[in-house]
Amino acid sequence: MRTRLQELTAEAQRTQKMHGENKGVNALTLLTLFVALVLLAPAAMAQSGKSYAITGAKIYTLAGPPIANGTIVIKDGKIAAVGANVSVPSGAQVINAKGLEVYPGLFNAVTEVGLVEVGSGEPGTVDTNELGDYNPQVAAAVAVHVESEHIPVVRASGITHTVSAPGGGVISGQASLIHLAGWVIDDLLGKKSAAMVLNWPSLSTRPTFDFATFQVRRRPFSEAKQDYEKKVAEMENWLERARHYAQAAEKGSKDNFSRDEKLEALAPVVKGEMPVLVMTNDDRDIKNAVEFCEKQKLKMILAGGREAWKVKDLLKQKSIPVILKRTQALPANEDEPYDKPYSGPGELAAAGVKIAFATFDTEFARTLPYEAGHAVSYGLSHDDALRAVTINPAQIFGVDKELGTLEQGKIANLIVTNGDPLEIQTEVRYLFIKGQLTSTDNKHRQLYEKYRARP
Amino acid sequence: MKTTSATEAQRHRGNTMQDKTLRGVLALALVAALLPAPAGAQSSSVTVIQNGTILTVTKGTIEKGSILIRDGKIAEVGKNIKTPAGATVIDASGMYVTPGLIDCHSHIAIEGSVNEGSVAVSSMVAVADVLDPTDIDIYRELAGGTTTSNVLHGSANPIGGLNAVIKHRWGKGAKELLFEGAPPGIKFALGENPKRSNFRPPAGFPQRYPNTRMGVMDVIRQAFIEAREYKKSWDAYNKRVAAGEKSAIPPRRNLKLEPLVEVLEGKRYVHSHGYRADELRQLLLLAEGFGFKVRTFQHVLEGYKIAKEMAMHGVGGSTFSDWWAYKNEAYDAIPYNAAIMTKYGVVVSINSDSAEEARHLNQEAAKTMKYGGLTATEALKLVTINPAIQLGIDKRVGSIEAGKDADLVIWDKHPLSVYAVAQKSLIDGAVYFDRKKDIEQRAEIAKEKKALLEKEKKPAEPAKKESGPGRPPGAAGKAPEKKPAEAKKPPMNAAGGAR
Numbered sequence: 001m002r003t004r005l006q007e008l009t010a011e012a013q014r015t016q017k018m019h020g021e022n023k024g025v026n027a028l029t030l031l032t033l034f035v036a037l038v039l040l041a042p043a044a045m046a047q048s049g050k051s052y053a054i055t056g057a058k059i060y061t062l063a064g065p066p067i068a069n070g071t072i073v074i075k076d077g078k079i080a081a082v083g084a085n086v087s088v089p090s091g092a093q094v095i096n097a098k099g100l101e102v103y104p105g106l107f108n109a110v111t112e113v114g115l116v117e118v119g120s121g122e123p124g125t126v127d128t129n130e131l132g133d134y135n136p137q138v139a140a141a142v143a144v145h146v147e148s149e150h151i152p153v154v155r156a157s158g159i160t161h162t163v164s165a166p167g168g169g170v171i172s173g174q175a176s177l178i179h180l181a182g183w184v185i186d187d188l189l190g191k192k193s194a195a196m197v198l199n200w201p202s203l204s205t206r207p208t209f210d211f212a213t214f215q216v217r218r219r220p221f222s223e224a225k226q227d228y229e230k231k232v233a234e235m236e237n238w239l240e241r242a243r244h245y246a247q248a249a250e251k252g253s254k255d256n257f258s259r260d261e262k263l264e265a266l267a268p269v270v271k272g273e274m275p276v277l278v279m280t281n282d283d284r285d286i287k288n289a290v291e292f293c294e295k296q297k298l299k300m301i302l303a304g305g306r307e308a309w310k311v312k313d314l315l316k317q318k319s320i321p322v323i324l325k326r327t328q329a330l331p332a333n334e335d336e337p338y339d340k341p342y343s344g345p346g347e348l349a350a351a352g353v354k355i356a357f358a359t360f361d362t363e364f365a366r367t368l369p370y371e372a373g374h375a376v377s378y379g380l381s382h383d384d385a386l387r388a389v390t391i392n393p394a395q396i397f398g399v400d401k402e403l404g405t406l407e408q409g410k411i412a413n414l415i416v417t418n419g420d421p422l423e424i425q426t427e428v429r430y431l432f433i434k435g436q437l438t439s440t441d442n443k444h445r446q447l448y449e450k451y452r453a454r455p
Numbered sequence: 456m457k458t459t460s461a462t463e464a465q466r467h468r469g470n471t472m473q474d475k476t477l478r479g480v481l482a483l484a485l486v487a488a489l490l491p492a493p494a495g496a497q498s499s500s501v502t503v504i505q506n507g508t509i510l511t512v513t514k515g516t517i518e519k520g521s522i523l524i525r526d527g528k529i530a531e532v533g534k535n536i537k538t539p540a541g542a543t544v545i546d547a548s549g550m551y552v553t554p555g556l557i558d559c560h561s562h563i564a565i566e567g568s569v570n571e572g573s574v575a576v577s578s579m580v581a582v583a584d585v586l587d588p589t590d591i592d593i594y595r596e597l598a599g600g601t602t603t604s605n606v607l608h609g610s611a612n613p614i615g616g617l618n619a620v621i622k623h624r625w626g627k628g629a630k631e632l633l634f635e636g637a638p639p640g641i642k643f644a645l646g647e648n649p650k651r652s653n654f655r656p657p658a659g660f661p662q663r664y665p666n667t668r669m670g671v672m673d674v675i676r677q678a679f680i681e682a683r684e685y686k687k688s689w690d691a692y693n694k695r696v697a698a699g700e701k702s703a704i705p706p707r708r709n710l711k712l713e714p715l716v717e718v719l720e721g722k723r724y725v726h727s728h729g730y731r732a733d734e735l736r737q738l739l740l741l742a743e744g745f746g747f748k749v750r751t752f753q754h755v756l757e758g759y760k761i762a763k764e765m766a767m768h769g770v771g772g773s774t775f776s777d778w779w780a781y782k783n784e785a786y787d788a789i790p791y792n793a794a795i796m797t798k799y800g801v802v803v804s805i806n807s808d809s810a811e812e813a814r815h816l817n818q819e820a821a822k823t824m825k826y827g828g829l830t831a832t833e834a835l836k837l838v839t840i841n842p843a844i845q846l847g848i849d850k851r852v853g854s855i856e857a858g859k860d861a862d863l864v865i866w867d868k869h870p871l872s873v874y875a876v877a878q879k880s881l882i883d884g885a886v887y888f889d890r891k892k893d894i895e896q897r898a899e900i901a902k903e904k905k906a907l908l909e910k911e912k913k914p915a916e917p918a919k920k921e922s923g924p925g926r927p928p929g930a931a932g933k934a935p936e937k938k939p940a941e942a943k944k945p946p947m948n949a950a951g952g953a954r
Binding site for chain 1: 592594595647781786787789791810811821873893
C-alpha cells in the first residue's frame with residue numbers, strides 16, 4: 001500500500017514533470033510535501049516528545065503482581081512511570097482504559113517479517129536466502145521492507161517487535177530485532193545483530209521431496225553422516241579462522257591487516273558476545289549441536305526444537321534457551337502421543353528450560369498468541385506462556401533491559417486489550433511501539449471496509 | 456446413459472474398494488496385535504450424555520442438558536431426560552457438547568499422492584479407491600473434535616478426481632470410513648495450481664497445458680462440451696431402448712466424462728478450488744452457461760469481493776480463517792472473508808486443508824468473531840451445520856437434534872476458546888476418542904514399543920497374537936510397512952499443489 005505521503009510525492013513529481021521547463025523544485029511542491037509531512041504523518045510517527053498516560057487499566061507488568069487500577073505514563077518513547085499511584089503529567093494525552101488490560105507488547109522471537117512478502121517465492125518478494133553456505137556478513141535489517149503490508153497486519157495482533165531472520169545454507173547471516181512501526185529502517189531497528197543464524201546440518205534420514213528427481217527420497221544414513229561431517233569440519237574451520245582474525249584485529253599490526261567481512265561478522269560469535277540461533281529439530285541433532293557449541297564456546301539458542309522435550313534435562317543443565325517453532329503442529333512420528341507438540345512447551349518449562357514462542361515465517365506471524373495459548377491448554381502455565389512471548393525472548397536476545405516487561409525506563413512497547421492476549425477473541429484496542437500510539441489499521445481492515453460497503 | 460452406467464461406475468469402484476478392503480483385512484490380520492480396536496466396539500446401544508452445556512447449533516443452547524443416544528442416533532435432547540435402565544452414562548458436568556466438527560476440505564487418509572497431475576482432466580480417478588484407514592491423521596483429528604471430512608483430490612488439475620466424504624471411524628476398514636449416502640462430488644481447481652505457477656516439471660518432463668487462467672477455463676469448457684455430447688449419445692440410446700428397440704448399440708463408456716455428465720444432471724457436486732474473484736466469477740458464468748451449479752468454492756479467499764454473485768448463484772464458500780500471502784493469489788486474502796460472505800447470505804464453512812489445522816477447527820471458527828463480528832452460533836455453524844449443508848449431509852449431521860447421527864464432541868471449556876480441549880469424540884453414538892483413556896495407555900504403549908524394539912534386535916520369532924481393545928494408537932497402532940507421515944505427502948506445491 002502506498003501511503004498518502006507517497007502519493008503526494010508522486011503527484012508532486014508528476015506536476016514537476018509536466019512543467020518540464022521548471023528545473024528547480026517549485027515552491028508549491030515543497031509546500032505540499034511540507035504539509036503532507038506535518039499533517040498527514042500517521043499516529044505511528046507522531047511528534048516525538050509527546051507523552052501519554054494510560055489510566056484505570058489492569059496492568060500486567062510481568063515484573064510483579066498485576067496492578068488492579070494502575071496508570072502508565074509514556075514519555076520520549078519510554079515508560080516514564082507505572083503503578084497504582086502514579087499521577088498524570090500535565091500535557092499528556094490520557095487514554096482512559098477502564099475495564100481494559102495492559103501487557104507488554106508481544107515478541108515473535110523468530111520470523112521473516114520484512115524479508116518475505118509473498119511466501120511461495122515470488123522472486124521479487126523474498127529476501128531470506130543468500131547464495132552459498134556461509135554468509136555471516138549479511139544481516140536481515142539490511143533487507144527489511146519497511147512498507148511491507150505484513151508489518152501492520154502483524155502488529156494488529158499485539159506483536160510489537162520481532163527478530164527477523166535470514167535462512168538457507170549453513171551460516172545464513174545475522175538475525176535482526178525490529179520494532180514493527182516506522183518510516184525508515186532507522187525507526188524500526190532494535191538490534192541489527194541480535195543473533196547469528198546457524199542451520200544445523202541434520203543427520204536425519206526423514207524422507208524429503210527431491211526436486212531434482214521429482215520424487216520422495218529417503219537419504220541413506222551414510223550419506224547424511226558424510227554430509228554432516230563435512231559441514232561440521234567446515235564450520236570448525238570458519239570459527240577457527242574467525243578466532244585468529246579477531247585476535248589479529250585486536251593485537252596485530254594495522255599495516256598487515258586486511259579486512260574480511262565474513263570473519264569480522266563471526267568475531268563476536270566466537271567471543272561469545274553474539275548468540276548463535278541454531279536451527280534444528282530432532283533430538284540427536286540437538287545433542288550434537290549442544291556438544292559442538294560447548295566445544296566451540298558459542299552462546300547457543302536452540303531454534304525450532306520440535307524434539308527439545310526429549311532432551312529437556314540436557315538443555316536445562318547447559319542453560320540453553322529454546323525458541324519453539326509453532327506449537328500447532330503434527331507430531332514428528334506416528335507413534336507419538338497426538339498432543340506432543342501441544343504439551344512439549346509445558347514439559348520444557350516444567351523442567352526449567354527457558355522457552356519462547358515463534359512462528360518462523362511471515363504470513364502466520366500474527367498467530368503467535370494462539371501458539372502460546374494452545375500450549376496452555378496442554379499443561380503450560382498461563383504465566384509461563386505470557387512470559388514466553390514477552391520477557392523470555394527479550395532475555396534470550398539480551399534486550400531484557402529495554403523490552404519484555406512494563407517497568408520504568410524500558411522502551412514503551414505495549415498493548416491495551418479487552419482481555420487475555422492469548423485468547424482468540426481478544427482485541428487489541430491500543431498499541432504503543434517505541435512510545436508512539438500506533439494504528440492497528442492494515443490492508444485487511446481496509447479491504448474489509450471497502451467490500452462490506454459494496455453497494 | 457442415465458443410471459445404468461452410473462451404477463456400473465459405482466460398482467466398478469466398489470470392486471476396487473473391496474480389493475482395498477481385502478488387502479486391509481489381510482494387513483489387519485498381520486498386525487492384529489498392534490492395531491487399536493475401535494473404542495466404539497465397547498459402547499452399548501443406549502447412551503446418555505448428562506449435565507452438559509449443549510450447543511445444539513440449530514436449536515440454541517441447553518444448560519445442564521442431556522442427550523439420549525439410541526442405536527447410534529440422537530433420540531432426545533433436553534433438560535429432563537430420564538436415563539433408561541442399562542444405559543451407558545457419560546457425565547458432562549462442567550463440559551460443553553457440540554456436534555462433531557466437519558472439515559469440508561481435507562487430504563487425509565489418502566494412500567500416496569493427492570494429485571493425478573499428469574493430465575489436465577482427471578475426473579476418471581477417485582479418492583475412494585485409495586482410502587487408507589490406517590492414516591494416523593484420522594485419529595489425530597478425532598482428538599481435535601473433527602468427525603467428518605470431505606477428502607478431496609489435489610488441485611493440480613482444472614478438473615480433478617472424485618472426492619470421498621468420510622467419517623473418522625478409526626479402526627474400521629476403508630469401506631466403513633465412507634459416509635453412507637453422502638452425495639458424490641468432484642474437485643475442480645482454478646488459478647495458480649492448475650496452471651502450475653509455483654511448480655515446474657524437472658528437465659525432461661514436458662510442461663502441461665494449461666499455463667494461464669485462460670487455458671484453465673478452456674480446459675473446463677472443452678470437457679463439458681464433450682460431456683454434453685456424450686450425454687446426448689446416451690440419452691439417444693436410452694430413448695431407443697425405452698422405445699423397445701432391441702438392436703440398439705450402447706455408446707462406448709467414457710469414465711472421464713461420466714462424472715461430468717452427472718454434474719450436468721445435478722447429481723454430482725462440484726467443489727472448486729479457487730482464490731481470485733475473477734476466476735471464481737468466470738467459473739460461475741461457465742457453469743451457468745452449461746446449466747449446472749457449483750456446489751462450493753474451496754479456499755475462495757477473495758470470496759468477499761463477489762459475495763453477492765456467490766449468493767445469487769447459490770454456491771457455498773469453504774475458506775480458511777486467517778491464511779494469507781503464502782502465494783500471490785492469496786495476497787488479497789483477509790480474515791474477514793467468512794464474515795462478509797456470511798452477511799451476504801452465502802453458506803460458509805471454515806476448512807483445514809491440513810491435518811494439523813483440522814485438529815482445532817473450533818479455534819479457526821472463533822477467529823471469525825474477532826474478524827467480522829460473527830456471533831458464537833454463527834461461528835460454530837462454520838464448522839458444523841454449514842459444511843454439512845455444503846456436502847449435502849445436513850439431514851444426518853451438523854447439529855444436535857433428535858433423529859440425527861450421534862456424532863458429538865465433549866469439550867472441557869467453551870469450544871470457541873483457545874483453551875478448550877476435546878475430551879471425547881463420538882461417531883454414531885460410539886466413543887472413538889477418549890482423552891483420559893489415551894493418556895492412561897501411553898505408558899503401556901511406550902513399554903510395548905520398547906519391547907518391540909528389543910525384539911527387533913533378536914533373531915526372528917513367530918509373531919504372537921494378542922488384542923488390545925480400545926487402545927489408542929501409538930507405537931502399536933502402526934502398520935510396520937508405513938513410512939512416517941512426511942513420507943507420503945511431498946510438499947503440496949511440489950506435487951502440483953493442494954492449496
